[in-house]
Amino acid sequence: MRILLSLLFALTSCLVCATETGHAQWNSAMDAFEAADRANPPPQAAVLFIGSSSIEHWKSVAEDFPEVKTINRGFGGSELGDSTYFADRIVAPYHPRAIVMYAGDNDLQDGHRPEQVRDDFAAFVRKARSVDPGVPIAFIAIKPSMARKVLLPKIRQANDLVRSYAATQKEVAFLDVFTPMLGADGQPQPKWFVEDGLHMNRTGYELWIGIIKPWVDAHAR
Structure with missing residues (x-):
């Protein structure tokens, strides 16, 4: 029994590490x-x-939403779980409105299933609301980028799952930037992106602003 307990403790410690x-x-x-x-x-x-x-590179957030106070805490390359893990440092201190x-985006690229994307977003919602109950939260749809066209079926599925989850929650919104970023052929369009085909240019952000601003205006005053 002592050996078994030691093995279980070691395994738990390894998982935590x-x-x-x-x-x-x-x-x-x-x-x-x-x-x-x-x-x-x-x-x-x-x-x-x-x-x-896509948040980290959005250096003009404050200027793009001048009617409200904003804080940008994007960190490039991160996954949903990273924001949840560090929520005590980059969410809780601000008590955001x-x-x-x-x-x-990166989650799917790294092999996560669409269901895990939904579940990880739900975990973020729970974590954020453990500090600020009822805080409104909007999920910007995963964008259809040129660089990750191969992921398009998984992006569609993940977005649909998050949309369905959001519909069951109070003050959780799904902001669909995915659909208007597609061309008439249903494929990603280069006009929204810089040369790498992954990160957006100003035209892409302007599209986003038009979709996000009504939600922000409704929840930030």
């Missing part, structure tokens, strides 16, 4: 966010934009 190691690559980004907060304390009751590189999330 593996989880921590999987997120450790973002520690420097979290440290940088916290240093920025100390130097320039962010506003309370702002709209928090969080997620992967509303949260806009973009993630899932």
